Amino acid sequence: MKHILLIGIGPGDPDALTLAAIKGIRRTDVFFFLEKEGDGKDSLIRFRREILAEHAADRAYRVAAGASPKRDRASADYQGAVEDWRRRRTQVIADLIDGNMADGETGAFLLWGDPALYDGTMQNLHDLIAEGRDDITFEVIPGITCVQALTAKHRIPLNRVGEEIVITTGRQIETGDPATVTNSIVMLDSRDAYMRLRDRPDMDIFWGGDVGSPDEVLIAGPLDETADRISETIKAQRARKGWIMDTYVLRRRRAPDASGS
Ligand SMILES: C[S@@+](CC[C@H](N)C(=O)[O-])C[C@H]1O[C@@H](n2cnc3c(N)ncnc32)[C@H](O)[C@@H]1O
Incomplete structure (x- = not known):
């Protein structure tokens, strides 16, 4: 089994990290970074790296970065474009897990704010499991929302x-x-x-x-x-x-x- 944590890290204040988030970070073998290109990408990644430096530095952990697919914002079919983007993002996540995790390991996404609020990662994992991936389990650690x-x-x-x-x-x-x-x-x-x-x-x-x-x-x-x-x-x-x-x-x-x- 490969176990994935979706860890809410709060909206940009290191003090807004919960104890549960810190405990989750400390049991993670590999962190997945999946920021989209453009506004704020570097700052969002820097914030995550600072969190890891502070809370996971004494552990051996790995970081694997993937490129979040772009959504077709020019499409007249808004729902269709969102669905297509969601499918491609699920595939990127599957590739990250397959390419970077061994059986029995724990991986984590450090998600801005709370994983349940305007963040598609939880749905991506539900989609993967619905497609038949019975080697993946996941859990959600809530965060402070913006x-x-x-x-x-x-x-x-x-x-x-x-x-x-x-x-x-x-x-x-x-x-x-x-x-x-x-x-x-x-x-x-x-x-x-x-x-x-x-x-x-x-x-x-x-x-x-x-x-x-x-x-x-x-x-x-x-x-x-x-x-x-x-x-x-x-x-x-x-x-x-x-x-x-x-x-x-x-x-x-x-x-x-x-x-x-
Ligand atoms: C993709 S949503 C993610 C929300 C996040 N999951 C949460 O729980 O806060 C990104 C939006 O959240 C809001 N947001 C996130 N962080 C913020 C912050 N530090 N200050 C103000 N708004 C923020 C903005 O409206 C931004 O466009």
Whole structure:
């Protein structure tokens, strides 16, 4: 058997690593690095190497890197392109395991934040096993998500009393009905999707760029007053270091007597 750990490593703050993650790192023989080309790749790999240097340095471990396949973002068939990308990524993972692990060994992926939130690796492993790979087992070690890091830094609860929590993408905010946004956590926004709601005078935003890292920037306030500042901050960070990871809460302000309590 080959045993794979999917270890959540938190969103970029070495102190956000859990004890379970550290214990997982200490029983791993080979770490798989599978970052996609482009924005932030070097920094993401450097962060993982620093974690290993700190927590696994006294052990003999190996690192095997694979090239994460590119998704066809120009395709008109969004679902088809995602499916194709998922299949190719599953194959890359199978090749990494086959080429670098002996029977009885433990391998690990150090996954950003938590493995269950906007990360396809868990599904890739389910697909592999469904295809008949009965020599592979895997387990998931949860991590602190960027959402938890963001709400902690802004010192806000994820929801007000009795309220739903929607976790969504910039793409959905861009294309969905703005009237339905009451308490949405937005991730994977590369196109300033919050701008679409900026004319709504009842909307607050709690925004964070590279939360938990030395480059962290936090901005909060009424969306109509802060949207331009957020956009300029994103541009400045991209100009300075080439990339930024940001997440934000869009929250419709409630009248004081409508708290739901
Ligand atoms: C592919 S998802 C991975 C999320 C990760 N699994 C988690 O649990 O946080 C990447 C997105 O997460 C958000 N993100 C990740 N790290 C972040 C950070 N340190 N600060 C702000 N947003 C972050 C950004 O929206 C980014 O586009």
